Amino acid sequence: MSSAYPIRTQPITLRQLKFFAQKLSALFEPGDTLLLEGGLGAGKTTFVQFIAGNLEIGNDQYVSSPSFSLLHEYSGTLQVFHMDLYRLTDEDDVEAAGLLDYLEHHGLCLIEWPERLGTEKPDNYLLIEINIPDSEHRTLTLTACGPSWKKRHSKLISIVDQMNQQIA
Ligand SMILES: Nc1ncnc2c1ncn2[C@@H]1O[C@H](COP(=O)(O)OP(=O)(O)O)[C@@H](O)[C@H]1O
Ligand SMILES: [Mg+2]
Structure with missing residues (x-):
């Protein structure tokens, strides 16, 4: 599994991020965790909203930033824990x-500011680091940690390739 090197996207638009969220959602397995790193305004909450849009979370469950409550829970095709x-x-x-x-x-655990977990990070997770080259674009760096995500590494490469080919 030494092939699980970090995967870096080109600068992507909001539209491409939505496409990526859709493809990634199709890979989810119960028990998955995504760690979302990136400064304020990077797009972490936006990405969670895009993911929620693929999981049949009803419109009555509005997906927003849980900054003030730390945790939001949603139910859809997976139980979602958004921290x-x-x-x-x-x-x-x-x-x-x-x-x-x-x-x-x-279910599916989506964590903004996972740096705060320190030594308490789970054994298996997908780390998504979001950087801001300019106001309209973001770059993602994906790192598969643990066997559960490493086994999906080639699928991650494939969806990043598909996304890069999407018209911005
Ligand atoms: N390519 C892009 N990807 C993600 N967000 C983008 C992009 N371009 C512009 N944005 C905007 O950046 C903001 C990100 O905000 P938010 O998701 O709340 O960030 P965070 O949760 O990381 O603080 C949103 O207003 C979003 O529309
Ligand atoms: Mg946020």
Whole structure:
């Protein structure tokens, strides 16, 4: 599995990000975790909203930033746990907030500001780092951590290729 090197996209538009979210959603398995890194305004919450749009989450469940509540839970084809750890400092804080239990789930866990997890990161996750080359574009760097995502590495490469070919 040494082939699981980070996959870097070219600068992508919002439209391409939506396409990517759609293709990625088709790869999800129960128990998956995505760690979403990137500064304020990078597009982490936007990406979660795009993912939610593929999981039959009803319109009554509005997907927004959980910054003030730390955790939002949605039910669709998978149970979705959306965390935003921005206001926390470290893993002790995450534990004190009662969030560690949610890392062992059978749904889909999407975590903004996962840096705050410190040593409490799960064994298997897909790390998505979002960078901002300009106001309209983002680059994604995908790193498959643990066997569960490493086995999907070639599929990740394939969807990034498809996305790069999408008209911006
Ligand atoms: N290519 C792009 N990908 C993602 N977001 C983009 C892109 N271009 C512009 N944006 C805008 O950037 C903002 C990202 O905000 P948000 O998702 O709340 O960021 P974060 O949760 O990382 O703080 C949104 O207003 C979104 O429309
Ligand atoms: Mg956010």
